[in-house]
Amino acid sequence: MHRLTLDQVSRRFGEVAALDGVDLTLVSGEVHALMGENGAGKSTLIRTLAGLDRPDTGRLALDGTPLPAGNPAAMRAAGLRFIHQELHAVRGLSVAENMHLDHPYPRRAGLVDWRALNRAAAAALARLGLTGIDVRAPMTALGPGDQMLVRIASTLIPDAAPGARPAWLYVMDEPTAALTSGESERLFAVIGELVGQGAGILYVSHRMPEVLRLAHRVSVLRDGRNVSSRPLAETGEARIIEEMTGRDLGALFPPRPAARPAGEVVLRVADLAAGPLRGASLELRAGEILGLAGVAGSGRGALLRALIGALPWEAGSAELAGRPLGRGPARAWAEGLAYVPRERRTEGLMLRRPIAENVALPYLARLARLGLFLDHRRQRRLADELGGRVRLKAASVAQACEELSGGNQQKVLFARALAGGPRVLLLDEPTRGVDIGARAELYRLIRGLADTGLAVLMASSDLPELLGLSDRIAVLRDGRLAETVPAEGLTEAALLARFYHDDGAVT
Structure with a gap:
């Protein structure tokens, strides 16, 4: 020994x-x-x-x-x-x-x-x-x-x-x-x-x-x-x-709101085929957190990338607030989608650039004076305002993202996603590599956003996260959205069983 x-x-x-x-x-x-x-x-x-x-x-x-x-x-x-x-x-x-x-x-x-x-x-x-x-x-x-x-x-x-x-x-x-x-x-x-x-x-x-x-x-x-x-x-x-x-966080997940009338359908997807997806259909309502679950390769992350325009479509359609969703990332962001990617360091952030530049990246045209020159003061104001909203801890918005903790880097991505006032927030593994304190803060932020009417579509491989945060969970199997079930009362075992077969008897 x-x-x-x-x-x-x-x-x-x-x-x-x-x-x-x-x-x-x-x-x-x-x-x-x-x-x-x-x-x-x-x-x-x-x-x-x-x-x-x-x-x-x-x-x-x-x-x-x-x-x-x-x-x-x-x-x-x-x-x-x-x-x-x-x-x-x-x-x-x-x-x-x-x-x-x-x-x-x-x-x-x-x-x-x-x-x-x-x-x-x-x-x-x-x-x-x-x-x-x-x-x-x-x-x-x-x-x-x-x-x-x-x-x-x-x-x-x-x-x-x-x-x-x-x-x-x-x-x-x-x-x-x-x-x-x-x-x-x-x-x-x-x-x-x-x-x-x-x-x-x-x-x-x-x-x-x-x-x-x-x-x-x-x-x-x-x-x-x-x-x-x-x-x-x-x-x-x-x-x-x-x-x-150093503090009692209480329950890790914020409580679900009391029963209320279903919100309007904000996002409707029909028979979407893209990458591993082979005909995914869903409806997402205002104020709802809809979790996307399934084994690796089932298409949960691909669905988000297709909606934001990062994955070419082969077939299908999507409507945002009753209008056809534009193809391509620029149009998707402009029309009311916002996306927090799975890999913040390689897909989300310019690590050596300041927080302010990272937050403003999709909105440079809106922040330009006369359509030509970037208004750096407005850029910093925007980053300051959104940093406060997501409880970002940083010396200033001039600080480089690489100097932040993983949790605060993730909050920069959330600040960017909220800067355009989106109708739908797409989250791919939103707390990956984030410590427990920052994770609890992000859960409260996500639930708080949903309570204001924002629709959230969240892909995650973390079963407790899906069960604790989602209102409903959509299960993907073999590139298709097989079923959608209420999250409340569902156990990890029952959810995992649904990854492989539809068996409502499993609890």
């Missing part, structure tokens, strides 16, 4: 204490969840464990023996491995070659022994029960979930460095952020295999259901300090949230 300890570890960046006297003990055979809002110190702690940051004070020790801080090679030799949500596969190389990027290729007579390389990769995958992955296939032919599992399996290939320990501690940073529910289930099974073989897991995630399902122990950081470290049996969701945020 191995034990890695951090004893009074502190790390400052200027006047900011990223870590302030942190104690942490990680042991083999245990999943240890690390929780905290963005800015709590989790990333700095991970970088310290990886040897990328040297603490100002404190020490790290393995089984009582001090480890040299700020030394990545020493941390690897100590058996630590790091699995991040961003997987950097080398295009053009096979699965086996990618698995050997941290290991020397086996050689025979001075040449690469391809048979031995493939055999070692297959053996590592087999240790985790992943016998269905072809090690000779291009890595890029695999989905994100399989790439994640391959990355984990690669750590089981013996390290050739003299005196190196076998991998025993896996630090997983938001590992399911880019995975579907099915891919996440495979990851959880692999985590179970690793723990069963004696490995320890430091699991960092904003997704509370995963933590409550997987963890043996939960530690909470807030403002760089330890708040608690307890066995899971001695804590729970409400207590973890209060410790993370």
Whole structure:
């Protein structure tokens, strides 16, 4: 059994204490969840464990023996491995070659022994029960979930460095952020295999259901300090949230409004075919939150991209407020649709540009003087007003988006979506990669917008989010909208069953 300890570890960046006297003990055979809002110190702690940051004070020790801080090679030799949500596969190389990027290729007579390389990769995958992955296939032919599992399996290939320990501690940073529910289930099974073989897991995630399902122990950081470290049996969701945020958030989801007359139909879609969609039809009413659910590839995100004009239509029609919906993003935005994309960093934001420029991006023509010159004062006023509405936390609207937390970056996208006074808000995974405090704020914002009469169409792979926020849930199967059901009273099991078949008896 191995034990890695951090004893009074502190790390400052200027006047900011990223870590302030942190104690942490990680042991083999245990999943240890690390929780905290963005800015709590989790990333700095991970970088310290990886040897990328040297603490100002404190020490790290393995089984009582001090480890040299700020030394990545020493941390690897100590058996630590790091699995991040961003997987950097080398295009053009096979699965086996990618698995050997941290290991020397086996050689025979001075040449690469391809048979031995493939055999070692297959053996590592087999240790985790992943016998269905072809090690000779291009890595890029695999989905994100399989790439994640391959990355984990690669750590089981013996390290050739003299005196190196076998991998025993896996630090997983938001590992399911880019995975579907099915891919996440495979990851959880692999985590179970690793723990069963004696490995320890430091699991960092904003997704509370995963933590409550997987963890043996939960530690909470807030403002760089330890708040608690307890066995899971001695804590729970409400207590973890209060410790993370320093306040009682109450229920994570705001209450649904009392029964009221159905609003007018704002958006009507008929037999839409685009990308994986093969005939989706729906009606969305004013003041309603309609969730879009289904397995990966069912078309939930494609429906939003088609409506906003980012995915070409093959057939079908759509009406917004009784008028045919224009094709193309510019017309869709101008006519009253607004869109918050799934990938804020790659699809939504100009990260190095100021908040004000990001908020105003779809509305430059409206903000131009004489149709020629951008009115920067109006642009800043707009961003200030909308920033206050979404409770954006930033030094000013001149601050670059890359300097904001994930939750505040998401709020910039919401501010942009609201700037044009839309009739329909399209949300694709609206709280992905957002901490629990910011997530609660976004839920209140979305419900508040719906209460003012805005119609919301929300695609999400997070079942509690769909059930807690939606008024109705539309289930897509094989590119078609199979059924629409009330969210109230529906269980996760019943909703998941509907992904595969229509069975009203499942509860």
